[in-house]
Amino acid sequence: xxxxxxxxxxxxxxxxxxxxxxxxxxxxxxxxxxxxxxxxxxxxxxxxxxxxxxxxxxxxxxxxxxxxxxxxxxxxxxxxxxxxxxxxxxxxxxxxxxxxxxxxxxxxxxxxxxxxxxxxxxxxxxxxxxxxxxxxxxxxxxxxxxxxxxxxxxxxxxxxxxxxxxxxxxxxxxxxxxxxxxxxxxxxxxxxxxxxxxxxxxxxxxxxxxxxxxxxxxxxxxxxxxxxxxxxxxxxxxxxxxxxxxxxxxxxxxxxxxxxxxxxxxxxxxxxxxxxxxxxxxxxxxxxxxxxxxxxxxxxxxxxxxxxxxxxxxxxxxxxxxxxxxxxxxxxxxxxxxxxxxxxxxxxxxxxxxxxxxxxxxxxxxxxxxxxxxxxxxxxxxxxxxxxxxxxxxxxxxxxxxxxxxxxxxxxxxxxxxxxxxxxxxxxxxxxxxxxxxxxxxxxxxxxxxxxxxxxxxxxxxxxxxxxx
Numbered sequence: 001x002x003x004x005x006x007x008x009x010x011x012x013x014x015x016x017x018x019x020x021x022x023x024x025x026x027x028x029x030x031x032x033x034x035x036x037x038x039x040x041x042x043x044x045x046x047x048x049x050x051x052x053x054x055x056x057x058x059x060x061x062x063x064x065x066x067x068x069x070x071x072x073x074x075x076x077x078x079x080x081x082x083x084x085x086x087x088x089x090x091x092x093x094x095x096x097x098x099x100x101x102x103x104x105x106x107x108x109x110x111x112x113x114x115x116x117x118x119x120x121x122x123x124x125x126x127x128x129x130x131x132x133x134x135x136x137x138x139x140x141x142x143x144x145x146x147x148x149x150x151x152x153x154x155x156x157x158x159x160x161x162x163x164x165x166x167x168x169x170x171x172x173x174x175x176x177x178x179x180x181x182x183x184x185x186x187x188x189x190x191x192x193x194x195x196x197x198x199x200x201x202x203x204x205x206x207x208x209x210x211x212x213x214x215x216x217x218x219x220x221x222x223x224x225x226x227x228x229x230x231x232x233x234x235x236x237x238x239x240x241x242x243x244x245x246x247x248x249x250x251x252x253x254x255x256x257x258x259x260x261x262x263x264x265x266x267x268x269x270x271x272x273x274x275x276x277x278x279x280x281x282x283x284x285x286x287x288x289x290x291x292x293x294x295x296x297x298x299x300x301x302x303x304x305x306x307x308x309x310x311x312x313x314x315x316x317x318x319x320x321x322x323x324x325x326x327x328x329x330x331x332x333x334x335x336x337x338x339x340x341x342x343x344x345x346x347x348x349x350x351x352x353x354x355x356x357x358x359x360x361x362x363x364x365x366x367x368x369x370x371x372x373x374x375x376x377x378x379x380x381x382x383x384x385x386x387x388x389x390x391x392x393x394x395x396x397x398x399x400x401x402x403x404x405x406x407x408x409x410x411x412x413x414x415x416x417x418x419x420x421x422x423x424x425x426x427x428x429x430x431x432x433x434x435x436x437x438x439x440x441x442x443x444x445x446x447x448x449x450x451x452x453x454x455x456x457x458x459x460x461x462x463x464x465x466x467x468x469x
Contacts, residue, residue, distance in 0.1 A: 005221050010061050016223040017057030023234035024050020039163050041389070043237065045096035046156070050230070053089035056082055057223070076133045083123070083140045090148030091116040097155030100163050111155070112148075119147045142198045142206050150195025157187035167348075176240050183236035190229040197222055277318045284311045333360050334368050338375055338393060347379045351388055351408070357395040361402055361454070370430045371404060371452070377430075378406040378450050381423045386410025386448060404452040412442045 005012060028047035059082035067075045094112035101108045123140045130136035161184050164177040193214075200210040211222040287308045332340075335357045342353040363371065375393065382388040388410030395404050424440065427450060431438035436454035 005219065005224075009221070012221050012223055013057055013060050016227045017054040017061075019054070019227040020050045020057065020230045021054025022050075023230050024048065024052075024054060026234055027237055039100055039167065042096060042099040045092050045099055046233075046237065048092035049089050049096065050234070052085050052092060056085040056089060059085065079133060079137050080127075083137050083144070086141055087116070087119055087123070087144040087148060090144055090152050093156055094148055094152030097152060097157075097159040100159035101155070103166075104162060112152070115148055115151070119144055122147070138199060138201055139203075142201045145195050145198045150191050153187045153191035153195055157184040157191070160184040160187065179236050179240040183233050183240065186229050186233040186236060190226060190233070193222060193226045193229060272318060272321065277315065280311055280314050280318065284308060284315070287311065334363065334371060334395075335360055337368070337372050341372065341375055341379070342391075342393065347383060347391075350383050351379075352390045353379070354390070354392045356393070359395060359397060359402065361395070367434055370434050371454075374404075374427050374430045374450070374452060375406060377423050377427050378408075382408040382410055382448070386412065388447065401453050404454065405449060407447060407449040409447045412444050412446045412448050414444060415440055415442055 024047045027043050027050060059078070063075065063078045063082060066078065070078075091112050094115060095109070098105075098108040098111050119140075122143055126136045126139050126143075130139065160180045164180040164184075168180065169177045196209060197211045197214060198206050198209075200206060200212055214220070214222050214225065287304055290304055335355075338357065339355050342348060342355050347353060361371075379391060382391050386408055388408035391406065391408045393404075393406050395402060397403070428438055431452050434452070434454055436452050439451040439453070440449070441451065442448040
């Protein structure tokens with residue numbers, strides 16, 4: 001078997017390079033599709049790794065062929081460029097790991113930058129000290145795998161595990177989480193195969209821990225196993241994104257059902273408040289006027305009192321039913337409630353939500369509930385309709401008034417050419433109950449802003465019997 005692979009080494013290297021190049025190209029094309037998952041947008045780093053790594057491996061075929069026709073300086077220049085492709089590919093791999101972990105480690109993106117700078121300085125030092133270009137390229141390639149490839153693959157594997165646990169699993173995407181774990185396992189395998197088992201070199205640990213540990217006993221080039229890890233990684237990542245899109249559609253459908261249910265509760269509550277409850281109030285008032293014209297000790301007076309008591313109990317039950325249609329009023333500061341809402345996996349799993357409330361407004365629980373309902377409706381609209389990847393929620397004091405702004409970077413729409421939907425109508429109703437002004441700014445391709453201008457306190461803000469919360 002060893003003789004077979006030795007004779008077909010160019011074929012092996014070509015297939016190896018093709019496996020990673022196709023992996024990178026496939027992931028790049030998949031990441032260009034609209035996706036609400038931040039992981040999908042970060043996959044460009046992984047695509048860069050696959051494409052540049054594939055080009056590096058093809059260089060192992062191309063450069064020896066060109067060396068027969070090109071002067072030595074040009075060949076050496078190609079060799080240096082090939083080593084830079086290797087280091088660049090591993091920098092992209094480490095960049096992918098840092099990108100998917102930036103929510104956990106604020107300064108994670110500095111890791112690939114500093115590691116890449118360290119390797120570049122080491123490469124320059126090796127070039128200055130080496131007696132032969134081939135020796136310098138070998139040492140630099142080995143250190144690229146040690147400093148960038150091995151930690152980069154492990155960082156990316158950990159990043160996928162983090163994404164699976166924190167971003168995907170709360171959405172109910174168990175199948176996606178499993179697929180991401182498979183991709184993580186493939187990255188760990190590549191960390192060993194591509195980051196530790198390097199080409200033999202005359203220094204520790206490359207003189208002991210190198211690819212001959214696999215190639216000698218098995219007779220199979222290590223590139224074959226690296227290719228298998230690359231293919232498994234590509235299939236797992238693409239499959240995870242496909243399943244995620246299905247899960248997102250299901251989540252959006254659930255949000256739409258919740259929107260319909262909330263609208264139906266509003267309608268029922270309003271009808272009870274304006275119809276049945278007002279009718280019972282009126283009937284009770286009529287009974288009170290009748291009771292004044294009936295003898296106090298008569299049988300009719302007793303009956304009227306009983307009927308009035310029954311109507312009072314009906315009023316109590318209707319009011320209790322109206323209260324059950326309303327969500328509980330917030331019992332925490334607005335800032336904390338908005339942050340909890342933004343951290344809800346239904347929204348945070350689909351969009352990056354930034355909350356920046358400079359002040360804590362002096363609002364009644366009813367007013368805070370209205371403002372929170374506006375926020376929830378705006379986030380729901382952004383998730384269902386705009387395809388936004390980022391939403392910013394701010395509260396600022398401007399010209400003596402508090403301005404509450406919810407802005408997304410979604411597709412936007414032309415407000416003049418569109419009739420307000422149920423969601424926007426609900427937001428307008430909530431703003432009116434606050435005694436606040438509501439402004440809608442949007443445009444095609446420009447995102448959407450919902451701006452609520454309110455003073456720190458605008459009276460009690462709402463009728464206690466108003467349904468629909």
